[in-house]
Amino acid sequence: MTGRQIMTADEIRRATIRISHEIVEKQAGTAGLALVGIQRRGVPLARRIAEAIAEHEGVTLPVGALDITFYRDDLSLVAQQPLVKGTDLPFDLNGATVVLVDDVLYTGRTIRAAMDALVDFGRPQAIRLAVLIDRGHRELPIRADHVGKNVPTSREEIVRVHLAETDGEDGVDIERLVGAVAEPVAG
C-alpha cells in the first residue's frame, strides 16, 4: 500500500476559510445559518468553519454533530457496525439553513442518510453540503455546494483525511490498495 499526500495542513486551512466565505456569500449573510458536522471528521471541520465565520463576520453560528449510523442503507452487507458516536443538535432546525459538513464525498450514501436523520429533528428551510474532498463515484443524485478540493480517484483508492482534533495532525492522503481488504473509511 502506497500513500501520497494530496492536501497539506496549509491547504486544508485555506480551503476551510474559503468554504466559510462561500457559505456566508451564498446565504447573503449569516441569518438562519447552522452548521452540522457528520461524525466523525465532519464535526471538527464544522467547528473550524464556524470559527472562521466568527472571525470574519463576528457572528458565532450554532454547530451540531450528527451520527448517521442508525440511518445507513447498507444493512446486511457487512457483519459489523461502527461504534455510535452520538448526535447533538443543540438548536431548533425548523426554518434554519443547515450546512452539512463532511470530510469526503464519495457515493453520496452518507449524505442521503444524514438528510434522513436531519428531517427527523425538524424541517430545515434548506440543507446545503460542504465537503473537504469530493472524490467522485456518486451512486445517488447528490452534489456538494462547497468543495475544498476535487480529487479524481479510482474505486481502488482510499482517501484518508487526518485532522488535528481526531488524528493529531492535518493532511489528506490517497492510497492505492494492492490486493488488500478495504478498511472502513469515513466518507
Next chain:
Amino acid sequence: MSLAVPDGTGIDLPPVVASSAPGNSAPVRWGHRHLLDLDVVSWPEIELVMQTTDAMREVLARPIAKVPVLRGTGVTILFYEASTRTRVSFEVAAKNLSADVVNIAAATSSVTKGESLVDTIRTVEALGADMIVIRHGTSGAPYLAAEHFGGSILNGGDGWHAHPSQALLDLYTIRGNLPGGPDLHGRKVVILGDVLHSRVARSNIWSLTAAGADLWLCGPSTLLRGFERWAASLAEVPGHGRFTVTADLNAALRDADVVMALRLQRERMSGGLLPSLREYAARFGLTLDRLALARPDVLVMHPGPMNEGVEIAPEVAVDPRSVITDQVTNGVAVRMALLYLLAGAAGKAPEASGG
C-alpha cells in the same frame, strides 16, 4: 455458529471468560450472534453495550424517538412466562429501531396444543423472524432454541439461570446514578433476598464481578445454597472479581453503595425453604431502619415486580434513594442497544465504509 452451551443451569460452574480488566480503549466489536448469558461476554463488550445505550438514550430523547436501523428485521417476542416490563420494553425497543415485531404469548399459541419448543422455533423462523426474544420457565431453553434457529436468540429470562438484559440495565443504572462516578471498583453492591431462584442475581454476578464491584449476596441460608461454591471457584481465578455470600444482613448492608432487593419468587418456592412470608419479611425485608446501615447516598434497586411489604418496604421503594423507575426506563435503551449489536453480529447492521 458460535453457540455457547452452558455446563449447567446456573448453580453449576460455567467457565470464566469475562475479562476483569476495565479501561481497555481498543475498538471493540460485539462478537456474539446470540445473547444467552453474560458468562461469555467480555468486559470490553459490556462497556460497548453501555456506550451504545448512551446513544440509544439520545434517540429516546428526540422528538421522534425512532430510527430506521432495523428496518426489515423481524423480531419475534416469544414468552412462555408472564411478564410486563421485560416483554413491553423489548417490544418498544424493537419498534424504536423500526423492526417488525410479532408477539407470541405461549398461553394463546399452539404451545397449548402440545407443540414443542423446537417446533415453535422452526415455525417462527419460517414465518420470517430474524431475532427471537425468548422467556422460558426452564433453565437452558434459549440454548436449545439457539441450536435450531438461524437468526439471533436473546434470552429474556430462563428459569433460575439467566436474565442478561436485566443485569445489563442494572449495571447501566448503577453506573449512571452512583455518586462518585461510574467506576464500580471496590464499591459495595448487595443483592438481597431470594438468590436461589433468581436468574437476575446469577446474571448480575457475571457483570458486577467483571466490573470490579465488592459484591455481596445476602439472604436466608436456604436461599443461598450452592453460591458459596461458586464464590470459592471464582476466587481461584486470578484477577477476576469475587463475591461474598452471607446470611448476616447487618454485615451485608453496612456501608453498602448499592442494595438490590430481589423478588421472593413464591411460585418457584418448594416446601421447607422458608418458615413463612411474615418471618421472611421480619428478618430480611429491606426497611428504612435497615437501610440506615448503608451509606447515606445508597442506591436502592429492585428488578420488579415487587412484593411490597415482603422483600422491600413500600416506603423504601419510593424513597428518593430508589432508582427502581430508572431501571425500567433504562431497560428500553439497553434492549435497543442489544438488538442493534446482535443484528450487527448477524450481518444485519451497517458497515463502516461507504460514502
